[in-house]
Amino acid sequence: MDDLKLALILNAVSPRVGGVLVRGEKGTAKSTIVRALAELLPAVDVVPGCRFACDPAAPYSQCPDGPHDGGRETRRARLVELPVGASEDRLAGSLDLEKALAHGVAAFEPGLLAAAHRGVLYVDEVNLLHDHLVDLLLDAAALGTCYVEREGVSVRHAARFLLAGTMNPEEGELRPQLLDRFGLTVEVRASRDPGERAEVIRRRMAYERDPDAFAADWAAREGELAARIAEARTRVESVRLPDAALKQIATVCAGFEVDGMRADLVTAHAAVAHAAWAGRDRVTTRDVREAARLALPHRRRRDPFDAPGLDENKLDELLDQFPDDPDDDTDPPHGPDDDRQPQHDSDAQSEEPGQNETDQAESNEQPDRRRANQNNSNHDKSDSRQSDPSHSDSNQSEQSRPDADQSEQNQSAHGQSAQTPAEQFQVAGAPYKARLFSVPGVGGGAPGRRSRGRSAKGRTVGSRTPTAKVTQIHLMATLRAAAHRGWRQGPVKVADLREAVREGREGNLVLFVVDASGSMGARKRMGEVKTAVLSLLLDAYQRRDKIGMITFRGDSAELVLPPTSSVEAGAARMRLLKTGGRTPIAAGLVKAAEVLAVERLRDPARRPLVVVVTDGRATSGDADRAAALLKDTACVVVDCESGPVRLGLAARLAVRLTAPVVDLSDVAHVMKAA
Numbered sequence: 001m002d003d004l005k006l007a008l009i010l011n012a013v014s015p016r017v018g019g020v021l022v023r024g025e026k027g028t029a030k031s032t033i034v035r036a037l038a039e040l041l042p043a044v045d046v047v048p049g050c051r052f053a054c055d056p057a058a059p060y061s062q063c064p065d066g067p068h069d070g071g072r073e074t075r076r077a078r079l080v081e082l083p084v085g086a087s088e089d090r091l092a093g094s095l096d097l098e099k100a101l102a103h104g105v106a107a108f109e110p111g112l113l114a115a116a117h118r119g120v121l122y123v124d125e126v127n128l129l130h131d132h133l134v135d136l137l138l139d140a141a142a143l144g145t146c147y148v149e150r151e152g153v154s155v156r157h158a159a160r161f162l163l164a165g166t167m168n169p170e171e172g173e174l175r176p177q178l179l180d181r182f183g184l185t186v187e188v189r190a191s192r193d194p195g196e197r198a199e200v201i202r203r204r205m206a207y208e209r210d211p212d213a214f215a216a217d218w219a220a221r222e223g224e225l226a227a228r229i230a231e232a233r234t235r236v237e238s239v240r241l242p243d244a245a246l247k248q249i250a251t252v253c254a255g256f257e258v259d260g261m262r263a264d265l266v267t268a269h270a271a272v273a274h275a276a277w278a279g280r281d282r283v284t285t286r287d288v289r290e291a292a293r294l295a296l297p298h299r300r301r302r303d304p305f306d307a308p309g310l311d312e313n314k315l316d317e318l319l320d321q322f323p324d325d326p327d328d329d330t331d332p333p334h335g336p337d338d339d340r341q342p343q344h345d346s347d348a349q350s351e352e353p354g355q356n357e358t359d360q361a362e363s364n365e366q367p368d369r370r371r372a373n374q375n376n377s378n379h380d381k382s383d384s385r386q387s388d389p390s391h392s393d394s395n396q397s398e399q400s401r402p403d404a405d406q407s408e409q410n411q412s413a414h415g416q417s418a419q420t421p422a423e424q425f426q427v428a429g430a431p432y433k434a435r436l437f438s439v440p441g442v443g444g445g446a447p448g449r450r451s452r453g454r455s456a457k458g459r460t461v462g463s464r465t466p467t468a469k470v471t472q473i474h475l476m477a478t479l480r481a482a483a484h485r486g487w488r489q490g491p492v493k494v495a496d497l498r499e500a501v502r503e504g505r506e507g508n509l510v511l512f513v514v515d516a517s518g519s520m521g522a523r524k525r526m527g528e529v530k531t532a533v534l535s536l537l538l539d540a541y542q543r544r545d546k547i548g549m550i551t552f553r554g555d556s557a558e559l560v561l562p563p564t565s566s567v568e569a570g571a572a573r574m575r576l577l578k579t580g581g582r583t584p585i586a587a588g589l590v591k592a593a594e595v596l597a598v599e600r601l602r603d604p605a606r607r608p609l610v611v612v613v614t615d616g617r618a619t620s621g622d623a624d625r626a627a628a629l630l631k632d633t634a635c636v637v638v639d640c641e642s643g644p645v646r647l648g649l650a651a652r653l654a655v656r657l658t659a660p661v662v663d664l665s666d667v668a669h670v671m672k673a674a
Contacts, residue, residue, distance in 0.1 A: 001033065006274075007184045007294050008037050011162050013232045014273035018183025018266055019141060019163030021126070021174075021298065028188045030166040034122050037164070038079035040226040042233065044118050048073045051110050052157045053117045060158040064108050078119035080112050080161075082137070084128045088456070092136060092148050095155070108155050113137075113146045116161040126165035127172045127565065130447055131544060132456070134174070137163070138181040172565025173541075180259070183266045185298040228277075236276040241268060245283040248322055252292050255318045256310070258299040267295045285319055429531040432668050434539040437609060439508055439634040445606040448507020448544035458504025466499040474500040507544040508609045509563055509599060512536070512570075513592050515614035516553040517583035520640060526579050529613060529640055532667045533574050536611065541567040546606065548595060549573055552588035554581035555620065559591060563599055585614060585653065586621025593629035609634050612657070615641040616649025627656035635659035638667060 007020040022030045047054045048071040054063050056072040082091065093111035112121065123129065123137070140146045146159040165182065167174070179185070191197055207214040249271065253264045270291035275283045297310040436450070443453040456472060463477035477498035485496060512533060520526050540547050547570050549561035560573045589612075596608050610633055635657040639650035642664075654661035 001029075001188070003294065004030075004033060004186045004188055006290070007186045008034065008164070009229060009277060010184065010270050010273040010291075010294075011164075012037065012041055012229050013277050014236050014269055015160060015162055016269045017273055018181070018269070019165070020294075021179070021182040021185040022164070022166040022188055023169055023185060024166075024188030025170070025190065026168050028190050030188055031122075031124055034120075034164045034166060035079060037162075038077060038120050039222065040229055041077040041120070041162075042226070042230045043074050043076055045072050045074050046118075047071060052114045053078075053119075054158065055118070062156050064110075064155055064157055078115060080116035080119060080121050082112055082121060082123045082129075084125050086112070086133065088133060088136065091133060092140075092146055093155070095148065108148070110157070111146075113140050113159040113161075114157055117157075117159050119161055121161045121163050123163075123165040125167060125171070127167040127169075127174050131175075131178075132447065134178050138178060142181065170564070170566055170569060173568060179298040180262055182298065184270060184294040186294065187297070232273075232276040232279075235279075235281075236273055238281060239272045239275045240282040241272055242282060244322065245271065245285075245288055248285065248288045248319060249292070251321065252288070252315065252318050253296070255314070256296055256300060258296060263296060263299050267291045270295055285322065289315065289319060429527065431531065431535040431538045434532075434535040434667055435662075436539070437536075437611065437636045439607045439609050442503065443506050443508075443605070443607045445506040445508065445603075446544070447504065449505045450508050450510075450543040450545060450609075451506050451607065452503060453506025455502050455504030455506065458502040460500045461503045462501040463498040464501055466497060470497050470499050472500045472502065474498045505543075507546065507606070509546045509548065509596075509603075509606050510536070510540045511548045511550065511563070511592055511595060511608055511610050513550045513552070513557075513588045513610060513612045513614075514574075514577065515583060515585070515588070515640065516551040516577055516579050517617070517619075518553075518580050519583060519615055519617050520579045525615075525640060525642055526577070528664060530574055530577065532638065532664055533613060534571055535667060537567045537570045537574070540570075546603075548599075550588055550591050550595065551577060552584050552591070553579065555584055555587070557584060557587040557591040559595060563595070582619040583614070583617050584620045585616070585618040586623045586626035588612070588614075589623065589626035589630060590621075593626075593633075596630075596633060607634070609636070610657075611636050611638060612653070612659075613638045613640060614650060614653070615639065616647070616651070616653050617641075618649070618653075623653065624656055627653065630657055637661045638664055640664045 004020075004022060007022075011017045011020055022034065024030050044053070045056050047056050047059060047065075047068045050059075050063065050065045050068060052060065052063050052065060054060050054066070054068060056068070056070065059066060059068045089111065091111050092113055094109055095107065121137075121141075126134065129137075140159045141161070141163045144158060144160040146157055148155045163182070173179075191200075203214075246268070249264055249267045253267065267288070268291075271283045271287040274287040274290050275281070278287070280287070292315055293310060293312065300310060439451040441452070443451060445453055447453075447455050460474065463474035477500075478492060478496055481496040481498055482492045485493075514529070514533060516526075520529060537547060546563050546565050547561070547567055548559070548563040549570055550557055551560050552558070560577075561570050564570075592610055596610075599606070599608065610630060612635060614637070616637075616639070635654075637650050637654040637657065637659050639661055641647065641650060651661045
């Protein structure tokens with residue numbers, strides 16, 4: 001949690017850092033620590049009665065509640081949470097179109113961006129937000145202003161806040177363009193130290209027994225930490241960023257080949273905030289290093305299947321190009337330079353109030369030294385493995401041996417030749433641009449880029465009488481309705497309002513049903529299949545789809561990847577896929593029908609697309625009856641049969657599924673989409 005605490009504190013010291021994205025596994029207290037930050041922020045002065053929290057010393061000139069009379073009141077900084085299912089109107093605010101058209105009153109209802117001004121805006125599961133909401137959110141965070149444009153009426157107000165987002169990578173990644181808009185990122189994992197885990201449980205149970213007493217025990221230290229943040233915030237404007245530090249920042253960002261200039265700016269602001277937090281009046285090499293560690297990992301992605309990360313050894317090499325900074329105290333004994341565990345909060349990591357200071361000193365081992373020891377240890381292990389090639393070979397053989405034995409038994413039982421582990425683990429090639437497969441008709445699922453669907457952002461294709469509050473008015477249809485009623489009865493009334501019907505693109509659930517039987521391993525065919533599926537996964541990522549994966553071999557089918565937005569998980573399952581055994585196509589189709597039945601209950605608006613990847617050589621089950629279960633589902637059959645003699649079995653399966661059949665070699669984008 002040290003990096004997470006530091007990232008949040010740097011944003012509290014200087015909002016210019018641009019927020020923090022917290023990535024981590026479930027159950028690691030990501031939400032808890034972000035919510036706790038609001039209690040540490042300094043109180044703010046606001047104009048009484050202003051719904052947009054204007055600063056009395058410098059009110060926003062275009063505030064909808066202005067002009068202000070100069071009053072003043074003090075309140076705590078707010079923590080505003082953005083629900084995953086929030087609408088654009090709830091986030092940015094909305095005009096009451098009924099009042100605007102029927103009564104001529106431009107009534108504006110502020111949204112969550114206005115409520116979060118000068119506070120914290122927290123987005124849990126930010127990777128599950130719709131793209132247009134994330135775009136709106138990050139634009140407001142970057143500009144410090146929220147614009148609402150509706151039917152010729154413009155409203156703008158200040159919206160400066162500390163943006164904090166949390167996400168579980170298993171549920172899907174943010175696009176690299178959106179990752180870049182977060183200033184800092186932190187990877188959080190649960191501790192594997194039994195002592196620390198026991199301490200977490202002990203404190204949690206103490207809180208549950210008596211929340212007030214627990215808060216009172218930590219109130220003094222919490223107050224000290226809040227005071228230190230307030231002090232650093234007042235100091236940050238006077239911190240000097242020398243040219244030497246600027247060159248270090250530019251060298252590091254260029255060395256890691258990050259795109260654009262946002263990384264340089266964020267690293268500079270974070271380094272200044274780190275220096276202010278550490279009590280220094282100038283940025284040193286240590287400040288640059290700590291800032292780069294938090295600002296660059298998520299900007300290193302070159303491929304959607306790449307996980308964010310940063311090579312700290314390379315970072316040290318880039319910084320070592322510069323002469324030592326005489327003012328850079330890299331290993332202070334105690335005090336404000338101990339940024340990873342703040343001076344007033346360091347003992348909160350490892351002890352209850354009242355423990356002796358000796359334990360505290362032992363728990364505050366310097367992070368740079370720990371990282372160096374860990375890097376050296378990893379380097380030594382790597383060198384030892386490289387110097388002993390037999391170790392690597394035996395390790396791979398041990399990993400692949402159990403499944404290989406079973407595969408050989410299955411194939412021997414059916415008169416097939418046994419496969420070697422190398423054939424089972426055929427490696428996929430580099431993904432290529434795949435052709436587009438889409439669902440026929442017009443849907444109404446989540447916005448995406450695959451199939452036609454009703455969308456709030458698409459082109460206008462008609463109008464309809466609204467069933468709820470109007471947010472997208474169709475002006476001409478409204479005027480026609482008023483004219484049909486007759487202008488003598490007055491101007492436009494509420495009953496005349498018509499909302500626009502827009503059509504754009506939707507995302508789908510792409511369910512891969514992959515044949516992993518022994519016949520797929522012949523002539524290294526599985527390597528080509530893996531490449532094709534990885535290419536289709538990349539296409540699903542770009543088109544904002546959910547994906548799932550079923551494999552079938554032997555006597556059954558297995559759901560190896562439940563429907564998710566994480567294409568990285570799908571790629572990992574595909575790369576580890578092995579072949580062997582019989583070909584139970586029927587079992588794979590039945591499993592697909594079962595998965596889709598559950599998903600229709602969870603997300604009925606999202607339409608599915610089933611991609612069956614097989615050579616069609618069914619050896620068990622009734623494929624005809626199983627195919628009937630998917631008769632109302634859009635399917636595509638990818639024919640993996642190869643060789644001079646072809647039986648056309650995949651094409652027969654496609655007829656049963658009433659689906660198009662595509663040869664494996666034609667998955668690449670070389671013709672118009674099927």
